[in-house]
Every structure is written in C-alpha cells, then in structure tokens.
Amino acid sequence: MTKTEALLEEYEPERPGRKLEGFPGRLVSVLGAGLALFAVFWVFWPLAPQVYRPAFLAVALLLTFVAFGRAKQPTTADYVVAVLALLAIGYAVFTPDLVRRAARPETLDIVFGVAAILFVVEATRRTTGWALPAICVAFLFYAFFGGLLPDWTQIGHKGYGIDRIVGQSFMGLEGIFGVPLDVAATYIILFAIYGAVLEFSGAARFFVEISFAAFGRSKTGPGRTSAAAGFLLGTVSGSGVATTVTLGSVAWPLLRKAGYPKDQGGGIMAASGIGAILSPPTLGAAAFIIAEILEVSYLQVLVYALIPSILYYVGILMAIEADARRHEVHGLDIETPGVGKLLARWGYHFSSLFLIVFLLAIGFSAFRSVIIATVVAFLLSFLDRRDRMGPRAVWEALVAGSRGVLPIVATTAAAGIIVAVVSLTGLGLKLAGLIVDLAGGSLALTAILAAIAVLILGLAVPVTASFIIAAAVVAPALVALGVEDFAAYMFIFYYAVLSEVSPPTALSAFAAAAITGGNGFKTMMLTCRYTLPAFLVPFAFVLAPRGEGLLMQGGLETIAFAVVVSIIAVVALGLALEGWLKGEIGWPARALIGAAALLLLWLEPTVTLIGLVVLAAGLALHFVTRTPPDEPSGGERFTREAPQAAPSSPSSSS
Numbered sequence: 001m002t003k004t005e006a007l008l009e010e011y012e013p014e015r016p017g018r019k020l021e022g023f024p025g026r027l028v029s030v031l032g033a034g035l036a037l038f039a040v041f042w043v044f045w046p047l048a049p050q051v052y053r054p055a056f057l058a059v060a061l062l063l064t065f066v067a068f069g070r071a072k073q074p075t076t077a078d079y080v081v082a083v084l085a086l087l088a089i090g091y092a093v094f095t096p097d098l099v100r101r102a103a104r105p106e107t108l109d110i111v112f113g114v115a116a117i118l119f120v121v122e123a124t125r126r127t128t129g130w131a132l133p134a135i136c137v138a139f140l141f142y143a144f145f146g147g148l149l150p151d152w153t154q155i156g157h158k159g160y161g162i163d164r165i166v167g168q169s170f171m172g173l174e175g176i177f178g179v180p181l182d183v184a185a186t187y188i189i190l191f192a193i194y195g196a197v198l199e200f201s202g203a204a205r206f207f208v209e210i211s212f213a214a215f216g217r218s219k220t221g222p223g224r225t226s227a228a229a230g231f232l233l234g235t236v237s238g239s240g241v242a243t244t245v246t247l248g249s250v251a252w253p254l255l256r257k258a259g260y261p262k263d264q265g266g267g268i269m270a271a272s273g274i275g276a277i278l279s280p281p282t283l284g285a286a287a288f289i290i291a292e293i294l295e296v297s298y299l300q301v302l303v304y305a306l307i308p309s310i311l312y313y314v315g316i317l318m319a320i321e322a323d324a325r326r327h328e329v330h331g332l333d334i335e336t337p338g339v340g341k342l343l344a345r346w347g348y349h350f351s352s353l354f355l356i357v358f359l360l361a362i363g364f365s366a367f368r369s370v371i372i373a374t375v376v377a378f379l380l381s382f383l384d385r386r387d388r389m390g391p392r393a394v395w396e397a398l399v400a401g402s403r404g405v406l407p408i409v410a411t412t413a414a415a416g417i418i419v420a421v422v423s424l425t426g427l428g429l430k431l432a433g434l435i436v437d438l439a440g441g442s443l444a445l446t447a448i449l450a451a452i453a454v455l456i457l458g459l460a461v462p463v464t465a466s467f468i469i470a471a472a473v474v475a476p477a478l479v480a481l482g483v484e485d486f487a488a489y490m491f492i493f494y495y496a497v498l499s500e501v502s503p504p505t506a507l508s509a510f511a512a513a514a515i516t517g518g519n520g521f522k523t524m525m526l527t528c529r530y531t532l533p534a535f536l537v538p539f540a541f542v543l544a545p546r547g548e549g550l551l552m553q554g555g556l557e558t559i560a561f562a563v564v565v566s567i568i569a570v571v572a573l574g575l576a577l578e579g580w581l582k583g584e585i586g587w588p589a590r591a592l593i594g595a596a597a598l599l600l601l602w603l604e605p606t607v608t609l610i611g612l613v614v615l616a617a618g619l620a621l622h623f624v625t626r627t628p629p630d631e632p633s634g635g636e637r638f639t640r641e642a643p644q645a646a647p648s649s650p651s652s653s654s
Helices: 003-011 022-044 049-067 076-093 107-128 131-148 162-170 179-200 203-215 221-237 240-258 262-278 285-294 298-326 339-361 366-383 391-425 427-438 443-460 463-473 475-480 485-501 507-516 520-543 547-551 556-578 587-600 605-625
Strands: 332-334 636-638
Touching (some): 022 049, 022 366, 022 391, 049 076, 049 179, 076 107, 107 162, 131 162, 179 203, 179 366, 179 391, 203 221, 203 339, 221 298, 240 507, 262 298, 262 485, 262 520, 285 298, 285 463, 285 485, 298 339, 298 485, 298 520, 298 547, 298 556, 339 366, 391 463, 427 443, 427 463, 427 475, 443 463, 443 475, 443 520, 463 475, 463 485, 475 485, 485 507, 485 547, 520 556, 547 556, 556 587, 556 605, 587 605
Parallel strands (some): 332 636
16 A cells, blocks of 8 residues: 555545455446446436436445445455345335335335435445444434424424335435435536546646646745645545645655745645635535535536635635745756646646536536546547556546545435435424524624534535535525525535634644644644635625625626735735735734735725725835845755656656
8 A cells, every 4th residue: 555545544534445356346346337337328318316316326335335344355244235235225216106105105115215224324434434424313313303302402393203204315306315416426426537537648647747847946836836736636636635645745845845844834735635626627526516406507606616716726825925935945946848848748638627617608518518528538648658548547447436436425325314304304494593593693693603513514524415414404594694595505615625624633634744744733723824714705705795796796896896805805814824025024013914804805895995004004014114034045956756646757758
C-alpha cells in the first residue's frame, strides 16, 4: 500500500474498500463495469424510476458487501449477505404494484422491506462507519416510539407501526428509492466514470503540470500552484480529502523547498483541496441533489456557485500572499515546459470540461452532456501514446467509476430512510418551528443556528448525507422566514462541505498534517483561518438585502454590485485575518479592516459606503504606523522530482 493510499484509508470518510484478488476481484470487476454500463444505458433508454432505482441499488449493495468489510477478502458470510441484499432490494424491482400497496403492506412486503432497511444500514456502516447508521436507527426509533414522547418536547406524534414505516421507507419513491438515491444512480455515477476517464487519459497529470508551469517561479508561486492544482484535481476526484492527499504528495515538496512551515503548508493544501468541491464545473455530489430538489438544471446550480467560488479563491490567494511574505518564502525555478508549450501539446485535456458547460448551456441534459464529455476525453487519450485508452483501460475506468460511487449509493439510500421518517412524522416542520422559536423569529439567529447544526451534523456523517438531512430539517426554518429556497439550499451546501475543514475533526486538515508532519491542531486552525471567508459569505445569501446577487440572481445591477463589493469585502477580511500588507498590520488597524469587511458583506449601498470609509481608515492607520519588513532573499533553482502519487511529467513524452 502506498503512502497516499494509506492516508486515504485513514482520513477519507468514505472508505476505499478491499483490494480484491482472484474470483472476488473478477466478480467485482464484472459487476462494477456492468453497473456503470447500466447507468449509461439508462440515459438513452430510460426505465421507470420504480424499476431503475431498486435495480441499481440491488447490484450496488451486492458489490458493497463483497468489496467492503473488515476481512481482507470476502468471507462466506459476506457472499450470503450480498445475495440476500440483492434479493431483498430486487423484490421491489419485480413487484410492480408495490407502490400502490404502500398504505396497506402485505406480510411479504413487510418482511422484504425490513430486510432491505437493515441491509442498507449495514452497507452504510461498512462504507462510512457507525455515525450515519446510528442516526438512521435513531430516526426509525423515533418513528416507532414517537407517541411516547411528552408534549413539552414539541416533536411527539401518534407513533407508527412497522407497516407504515416500511410503506414510507421501502414501498414508494420517497424513502430508500427517493431523490438522493436517484442522484447517485444517475448524476454521480456518470460523473464518477468521467473522472476516472480523465485520470486514465492523463488529464490529472496535465492539470498538475500546467499549475506548476503557470505559477511555480514567482515568490508566491508554490502556494498559487497548490491552489490551482487542487482546483483542477478536484474535478477528477470529487472528494475534498482525496484531493488534499493527492495534492499533498505532489505539492508539499515544493512548499517545503520554498520555505513554508509545515503547518502553513498543510493549511494551504487542505484549503485548496476542499475548494474544488465548492466550485464549478463539477462541484460536490450534494450539488446534484440541489438541482433535483429545486427542479432546476444542473447548469443553474453551477450559476449559483460561480461567484461564491471566485470569492473562495480570492480568500485563499490572500492567505497565500500574506504567508509568502511573512515567512519569507521564495520562488522556485522549476524545470518544466512553459505554459504555452504545455497548452499547445496537452491543452486538449481542458476541452471536455468546457464541453460539459457548453452542452448544458445549449440545452443538453446533464446526463448526456457528461457522457459526451466522457467519450471526448476517451478519444483525446489517443493523442498521447502513453495514455491511449485501450479496452483494458476503458474497462478499468468503468470499474473505478462504479466502485468509487458505492459509498455514496449506500449513504444516499440511508439518508432516504431519514427523509422518509421526516416526511411521515412531520418532523421537518416541527424542528423548523423549534429553530425559529429558539431564534425568537430572528433570521440572523436562525441562520447562525442552522450553520451550527449543519457543521455539527457534518462532524459525524459524510458531506452528502449531512446535506440531505439538513435539507429536510434545517432548510424549512430558513424558508419559513422568507429566504428563497435556492439560497437556503446553497447555504446548507456550503456548510455541509466546510464541515471537512471544521474543528474538531477537520479530516482534510488532519490528512494534510499527516503529509507534512505538522501539528494537526495548528494545521486545522490555520485551515479554518484560510477558509473563513467561505464561512461568512453564505450568510450574505440569506441575510443581505442584495445577497441573491451573489448567486447570480436579480438584475444585472444587483449582480454587479454584489460581485464588486463582496470581492472588496473578502480582500478586507483576508487582510484582517492574515494581518499582513507590506508589513505586519497592527491590531487596531486589523479591527477596523475586519469591521469594514463585515459591513461590506451586508451588500446595502449606505452600509457599503460606511464600510468603505472604515476600510480606508484602517488602511490609513496601518500605513502610518507600520514598520516595513526586511526584503527576503531571492529565489533558488529547484528541479522537481516526479512525485510518488502522480504520473511522470507530460514533458517526458515525445
């Protein structure tokens, strides 16, 4: 096992699974490729949801019980459970009138329904750990024993029997087979296959190389390189932790050689790794769920995310600029082809990414767009003889795509159980009312409570699950106070993703610290500092009078005003947090600049004017009182060795 694989196994919330050999390996390979092809088949020859979703889940659970488990290779018990799971979920496929019996299930329906729920919970435990299964069980107990809760809790209900719970969770399209699973079985697996093809076609290697070539030689080049490479690699991996680990094995040697301390280097890598999950063109898995819940195109969700993504990277670059000067890091003369040469020879790797957005813009569905982009990426692999994707590589990409999506399939099916209970018991509206009451009807306090709830939830469960649960429980509280539904869901999306860099777990930060050898706690706190603008900007979605402009909604004037002012606000916030502008910024000036940033994020003309005045006062105070720093020494030449986790440089290819 490589160091990268070991770190992924330790820190990735969705576990990598067994390394199978012999018959188990061949079985998973065949079924995995078949599952991927089944998803592609569905795009062109759609099946009814009550057939496709259970069929997809049945095969996915069979694969999960073979590919995941404590033993190194599957045991007889694993095969038995896998077959039973296939039969339990398959029952829904071959019982066409199951939905019509949901209100009055028959005995056989209940038996298979209970079995299906248990198998989903166990599959989730194997792929993500105990937290989400425990939450599922707690919700099921709440559905069954809710009638015993005293009135003062305000969440009691009459209590529901096993038949009603099974009917809601298993026999319709609102529970296990609901929207979350539908997203995993359509959007996510197709994009996972696309990411696998990008990696096999050499695109991942090119993304790293172009980042090095573009930024590596300047003083802030190593840090900028990490941010750019993290963004590009995130389109391939789709996971904040995975991007951080892969990026770390490539970027940390550069950051260390340039003079970055271990903790600062780890913070930059963790923040860069998580940024791609917040950014177009792929975003994280929860973004696809937003599209389905709001019944809008995936392109519309990309539009929502565009400006916040720009603001996120403005904040990261502010941190990189400040650290490069405070720690007197230096540029590196990296031996790599120039940007022009790399783009001329391998720039075609960008074309499939642009193609997805173009096809969405002209009206293609996200499903067909990503399949066309996948085919294009495959064809482009033949332009470099090292990366030509023959039948074996295509097969392996299909298998990698389907295996990579198994934890998400289990997670979304389990989250569907929770959604079913929330719908059956009315818990969502009850909790929304409690949150609003606790906040005294204040939208600001409601937003703060909502953010805290999502972050706490994200400490225990993966991003996709925390978003789904919060969308059912927390979003109604924001909408009840007048927040637009798209703003509420984007607010929750950002906090669900940011839970990966939030104390006390901060998986991405601890993974980065394991690579650098730095202090995990310090790396976590630095990562929080680097990403703090991303924690504050979502409040503008729901609180600011013109906050919808940040999501590209409203008139052109509203959008332009929001973009310009929010960029100034994030720059000011970066100055206040990093405390460096041609020298250390004193605390009085930092306080003024920080206050100005918060005023600017209110996005109201009069308050904006006040914020600009306060910002000018803070900057004036700084420049009057500052002590200019000594100029750091110049750069040094550094020849980069091929990183362990990345393929060889494209420049070595003829």
